[in-house]
Amino acid sequence: MVHPLEPLVIRHAHRLPSPTGPAGEGDVAARQFDAALMSVGFKLSAELLARLSGLSEGTVVDTAVRTLDTVRAMVGDHVRHNVYFIDFPAHVPDTYDFWMDCIAGALADDATRASTLEQLSEGVVNLLTLPSYGRYQHTYTEMLGHHDELIAAAGDRMTVLHLGTDAQTEVTALYLALAGSGTPLGEDGLRDLEVLAEVCVDGPQPERIPVRESRAVINRARLRAGSQPLLDTVTDVLRLACALSGGDVTLVEATRFRGLSRPVRRALLAGLDTVVAAAPAKLADVHAHREDFKRLGERLHPHEYPQWPHAADVFAVARGEKRARSFDSQVEELLATDDVIGAVTLLKSAPGKLFRALDRLLRTASLQEERDAVVAAAVDVAPRVAGRVVLSVREHLHNRAETSRARRVFINRLGRAWVTGDARPPVPHSSRERLIGALDAELRRRLPAPGHLLIDPDVLDVALPLSGRATAAGLGVLPRGSVSPVDGELLRFFVYWKQKQWTTDYDLSALVLDAEYRPAFWLSYTNLSELEGQHSGDVTEAPDGASEFIDLRLDAVRSTFIVPQVNLYSGEGFEEVEESFFGFMLRDGEQRGRPFEPRTVRMKSELRGPGRVALPLAFQRGRDGRWRAKWLHLYLKGNPSFNRVEGNRVSVAMLLRGIVEREQLTVRYLTGLMDAAATTLWDGEKVPDGPVTYIGLRRPEGLHPDSRIVTPENMRDLIPE
Known part of the structure; x- marks a missing residue:
């Protein structure tokens, strides 16, 4: 039986729980599975390939189908990425010429001729009223017919899927890792922990749950299973109430508390009473969230439970009827x-x-x-x-x-x-x-003694993940402030969004700045083509999903910074649409291929933020001439609508300067403090025979089974308690 949480293990750990099924000769199907994975930038480890080869063909096929669905979603290949200009990046027209063609098409259309002439007489034409503007003029299949096959290159991304243990053991290990994390989880990590906590509530539990938000979602699972929640502050009870109401356990946003059943109300009030009875000084913590406690009191009805007077004191402090000096x-x-x-x-x-x-x-x-x-x-x-x-x-x-x-x-x-x-x-x-x-x-x-420390040099400038909130969910994503090398001739950004209810227009743009953070040029729907790159064309609605791309030839860009951004022009915000994500690809000059090729994707991150302008990362040319990515994961407030790259040039430049000039603590710093028996910078070739502590961007094959392995998926484990 397939474990329903197998996709979580694959996403978080890049491990496939050990497939089970009748023995057989599945070697041919396993090799075909491996080939299919490689087409989207993944592959089976030698150990996993051997395991699958000993199972029946049907088992291998079933495993392949569900695993391919998971990894395609990880890289953004689960949707169809069409482009407005069918030959992109070839034959992108001059912006002015393109607009004139759209106007000419509207004048030739009986339905729009009159309104277009009226607009022309007033000197301003709304592009959105032109029938050929902003809407795909060809099908996805027709677009594919205009592009050659991608030529494989040594630099294509290849993410290895490793063989895990049985599914329940893998799920439990993932739960313990997330629940026991010493750093706060991001929004997606916290959501995954909620799912895992429900499944693992009766199994092994972490010795400590250091992060209060994590404790809240685990407490919800415990309470629903009839176990006592883990509470030692009044704020723990408030967070648990937020979790029970489907609200924000970080307490950043106010939660609208739902009606709570009598058993739940008793459990929360009893918890409050126990906490305050043991340490009356903790009443002072109420002040930080007075309004939240007042609203919670309206749901809990503490006056109905005189057996818990200390719980009533909490709400008296919130209302200002009892003094508790903070x-x-x-x-x-x-x-x-x-x-x-x-x-x-x-x-x-x-x-x-x-x-x-x-x-x-x-x-x-x-x-x-x-x-x-x-x-x-x-x-x-x-x-x-x-x-x-x-x-x-x-x-x-x-x-x-x-x-x-x-x-x-x-x-x-x-x-x-x-x-x-x-x-x-x-x-x-x-x-x-x-x-x-x-x-x-x-x-x-x-810091524990690492023994033989084996380090991938590319990981040294990765910022320490002091909070999961500084990293967006996705593939190949690094914490805010990290610097990673960019090796390739063509840099291609992409954004995909699918509106939920209202017509929604996102605009992918790229702002290019010089060494003094002054704008040099930009690419957007208002400037489709420059010597250095091209825009794939403006798409203004996404009922079935829409994509935009920007192509840049790095050797032609003479400036210092490239800042991709996603502007919300109209419609639903990043947290409101059905789906939205950003990423970038790297290609060699002669690879060709479709606009979206999953095995060239280096990073894909979810767009889920409160602002109207998203800044996922920036690219900086170093003094050595090499390009590097600087990870941002930021959102600007922007305007309610009609955001454009031209309107936020100054604010983006100021923000980028502040981020670039701030120095982060990195893996380089932390490994420099470790008392290692030996330290080796791994050259990508043979790994040592004995056990090592390996720290890198991706796990190599052939490491000794007793090795400790740290990659971005579990880099929070580096943070000492």
Whole structure:
């Protein structure tokens, strides 16, 4: 029987749970399966191919069908990618000439001639009223007939699928990995955890669930299964209530609480009562989410349950009827009187808050004695601070050098970004250096000895995944701030969207900037062709799905930055459409092929953000002449509609400068702290015979079975607790 969560294992781990079925001679079908996978940029590992070859042909075929469906969706090949200009990238017309042809076609059409003449008499023509503009003029099949077969190239992407254990073991391992993650999961990861938690609620559980959002979705599964939820703060109960109502467990957006059954209300109130009875000071946590607690109280009816008086106190605090002084207010009171040492003494009881306040404390301190007290307190509590917080503060201090540019970039949990000037005075140099040294020592102490460390050089500049929210879901996606090499002659972006209810128009554009972040040119529906590249044409509606492409010849681009973006011109937002994703392909100059060729796709990410302009990544030419990708995963607020690349040139340039000039903590930094018995930069050839700790962009074949393997799919495991 096929496990229903097998696709989750393939997507997250690039492992195919060990196929089961009658023995047979499935070698021919297995090779055909491997060939079909290679056409979309995947292949079977030698071990998996051997396993399939020993099964019956029918088993192999069934496995192939469902696996191909999964990997095609991973790379974006589950939909048909048509183009407006049938020969794209060849024969893309001049923009003005194309518009004139559309007008000529409208004048030749009896149905549109009168309205077009009227518009021409007024001097302005709305392109959307022209019958040939923005709508495919040919079928997908007709488009395919205009393109030669793709010529295979050594640089084509090849993602190996490895043989897993049995399906239930793989599903349980994935659940434990996501549930026990020390870094917050992204939206898609959290959604997958919800599914896994329901299936694995009666099985093995992680020793710790460090992330509160993850705990909320697991608690929901536990409560539904009749088990006690894991609660130790009042906010845990609020998050659980949000999960039960299908709301936002991160508490960023307000949840509209549903009517809750009496058993659920009793469980939540009993949980609140137990938490507050054990630690009355936790009532102070209510202030951070007062309005949410007030609305929750209207659903829970605490007055009906006098046996839980401490739960009633929670809602009394939320309504302002009972005082519970918050920890933060006590700290603010001390700082308001310039009592830095008093504030530090209080903050030592909350190590995470102390670490997050270090910059402010050091700037507020006017005496060296006070600065020394701040540093000493940080060193003292460092062993009790979560590893991702230590790393975040270490990265922050690195970027607070006196020579840093006076510019701050703010990015919220949803990927919304903005830039402003930095008026803060610098952190005192000596204190900053002492803290950096102490944090490095603390991280070095926590990192396990890796033994023989085998590193793919391409992974060294990948940013440490301190939060899953800094990475979009998809294939080949890296955390925000990561830098990865781009090797190829032709760079092709693509966007696909399918509207749900309303006519929706997304516009793929590319802004090209010089070394000083000044716009050089752009490609969009208003500028279809430049010497360096072409646009595939504007599609203005997507009832059955629509795609747009931009082709750039990298050797012809003389500027420094290429910034692809997806602008919402009209209709449904990125979070409202039925489906939307972005990606890029790399090709050699003579490969030809269709506009969309899955095995040339290097990255495909979901577009699910709150803004109206999406900035997935940028490309930068280095001093050595090589191009590299800089991962952004950002959304600009934009306008409600009619967003165009011409209108956001300045804001995009400012934001890009802020991101590029900020230095991230990377795999290079963390591996430099590891006490390795030996370190080898892997050249892509033979792997060592013995066990290693391998860190790379993709797992090579032939590693010793006792090796520890870290790739982007589980890179969060590098973050020490």
